[in-house]
Amino acid sequence: MSEQNTTTESAAQAEPTVRFATTSGDLLTALSLTALALPPERSSSPELGSVMLTATGSQLKVSTHNPALRDSVSVLVATEPGSGGHSVLDHQELQKVVAAATSGRTPAQAARVPVDMAGACLSTPDITIPVTAYPAEGFSEVPSPVAMVATVDGPEFLRQLARVLPAVMKDDVLPLLTGVQIEYTKDQVCLRTTDRYRMAEATLPAQPWDGGTSPDRYEAAVWGGTLRNIAKQMRNYKGLVSLGLPAAESAEPQATLCLGGAEITIGRLEGRIPTLRALLPNADGGQRLGVERAAITQAVTRSMALCKAKGSDPLVLLTGHDGGHIRVAPALDSVEEQNQTVGSLLSVECEGVGAPMHSAPLCLNPAYLLDALKAFDDDRVTLHLPAPKGGTGQRGKVLLTSGMDAAGDGYRHLLCAVHRLR
Incomplete structure (x- = not known):
């Protein structure tokens, strides 16, 4: 019974x-x-x-x-x-x-x-x-949300998130790099992504959840796929976003985002994506080239199409021309054809040592460069070029910002150069 x-x-x-x-x-x-x-x-x-x-x-x-x-x-x-x-x-x-x-x-x-x-x-x-x-x-019990630590403007958070998502690694060979690093320190939130070949970093102002004593930093790396779906689903959201992040060095396995009536808790990825500052090239002996964003976007798009038309690997070559110009051309497989190619001429505002590019070319993945250019809002972007590596005549990295200051204005994008063997 x-x-x-x-x-x-x-x-x-x-x-x-x-x-x-x-x-x-x-x-x-x-x-x-x-x-x-x-x-x-x-x-x-x-x-x-x-x-x-x-x-x-x-x-x-x-x-x-x-x-x-x-x-x-x-x-x-x-x-x-x-x-x-x-x-x-x-x-x-x-x-x-x-x-x-x-x-x-x-x-x-x-x-x-x-x-x-x-x-x-x-x-x-x-x-x-x-x-x-x-x-x-x-039905598994839904875990409790992580305690809220900061509040940010919803549309701005989603806009900045969209700017860094292209640099998320697409496969899971390195699981950490499939994520977005979200950090809250003092009065700002930083979003950071990298796939080893590029790094995107965006910052936005934030308000603390309360005025009490708190750790110096809260952070979590969370899967970019979930955040990409959130950005798509909430693209018209106009309210605030509250962030529940673990304190730095905490073993808390999750992070929480609250958007209106939605409470989204996401599992953390193990590890921490390094800061962009740690990867910045040495500015000594380098240059800053200000260029119209629309002009360089058109030139890079054209060069990528020409690489495809010629059956060459998609690479774009930026070279110096004179005191106020650079050229953007497709990087062709044939040395003979490359020597006959004359790239698109772009006017630049140059700050630093010597003529633009220092007579040392910069070879980049055009798709990555276009992703970076698309993320900016201003009419002009600045390319921060380090001095050429000793004896190679090639550059290792280039930093893109919206102004001449390497600190940027809320968004920075670092690209690794492609080293061509000739």
Whole structure:
């Protein structure tokens, strides 16, 4: 008799009990955000494809959790009073059912359609349909968010994030470099990425979460793929972003971002991406070349297309011309053809020792250079060139900023030069 009662109680606990009323638009927005924690491909594991709906009073909490990545997302949705209970449902199916049940209307009309949820059944004024449910016991507990330490302007945070994401490593040979280093020190937040061939760094002002005593630095390296999806999903967000970051040297395994009603906790990557300052080339004997961003963008784009037309590896060559100009040309495989090539002539403002480029060329990956140029907003960019390496006649790195100061103005991009063997 005791065993039968235990079985009955477990079955009752597993049954979906959530009840709430809201609009389809609010529910779909929450489901879109919580998809950030789920695998991109549909998983055969119910746990990795489910969503927890927990209702209390006039609020619904929509949550997903990916234990493998230690990622979780929780979104709060306003509901009619009297909500309660909880259900674990198939995330993808629920998203599709809500969209299908409100179809046949304009997007604005569909977003306003009232939806009621009772257990695992979704109802609109027109139709009621069940959604696949899973036992609540199989849903991993969503981890607690990391304590907030700073607040930044949302649109500015997303803008700066978009500027550094191109330098994230695309494969996971070095897992740390697939991430974005987020640091909070004093009154600013720094975002930093590198794939070993380039490094992007952006800074933005921040306000402390409270006025109490705190460590000098909070930081976490988190997976760039999740942040890229957040930037895409929240591109129209206009509010504040609150950052929950562990103190430096802390073993805390996660970081948290709060955007409006969304609470996004992301697993940390092991290690710390080095600072850009540590990698800057020595400025002694170097130069600063100010150039129109549109002009150099066109010249680099043209050179990359010519490399493709000639069947050469995509490389662009910047060479000195005279006291106020440089040339941008495709770096062709054939020495003879390279000697016959005359690049596009660009006017530059030169500060430093000697004529522009010091008669030492700079060879770069054009795709990387275009990514860097695209990230700037100003009409002009500055190329900070170190002195040529002794005896090689080639340069190792170039730093791009929006002004003549190497400290930059909120954004800096470092590119490694390509050394050509001739």
